[in-house]
Amino acid sequence: MKSLEEKQQFLSELHVGVLAVGRGDRAPFATPIWYDYTPAGTLRIWTARNSAKAKLIAAAGTFSFVVQDEQPPYKFVRAEGSVVGTTDATNAVTREIARRYVSEEEVPQYVEINEQDDYIIIEMLPERFIGIEG
Template identity: 50%
Template sequence: MPKMTSEEREAFLAELHVGVIAVERPDRAPLSVPIWYVYEPGGEVVIWTDIGSVKEKLIRAAGRFSLTAQVEQPPYRYVTVEGSVTAIEPATLATARPIAVRYFGEAEGTAYAEQGITDKSILIRMRPERWLSTDYSKE
């Protein structure tokens, strides 16, 4: 399978995709759910969720998760990263807004963030430690 270079996979992950996170859970298959995220090459994957959500509880317990981003039309491409959680911190309008704007655009994203931020909102940061990638356009 045609793999991406380090630069290609980091650039791909930084593009706009709905990610799918997976996190282990006891006595069941891993939890796998779609999520919005932000990533800049060389940085951390950042997701926004709420304290008390299933994903927050499982990520906190596991201390790690994986995220997959993909293109769903040919030629198919995907990147999967996995790593340890580096921080779980309160989300503010200033820190959550860029995630919402990334997916909705300036006006709608700002409104979404303003309505979505609560005292339970958190950001979870993960530093990618392992990468898998394929780019079928290279065949």
């Protein structure tokens, strides 16, 4: 993947992402996470307000995000950028993200989780992309 558009398109496809954020004198915090991204837009993640990742992202103001294709030819894209917004998670956004990963019948259970707990949407504007195609 050479062009910015190819990298953005690959990131917008269905993958489980791996979020990485610094955490002081320890190794970076990295965790798999569901997400949503539209080319040239913001990357959105859904997480509990009091989760370790939410607290670390709030402190750092930036994070890296990696997606990959595990089938040959192997590919990956890493996006890095600054947080541009944090809002309360709405059922509509929760539904959009969950729909990417589970069947329509399973989506209501994720909306229910959102209603019962304190979740937020964190938006990152990718500023740098690195992409490799095998």
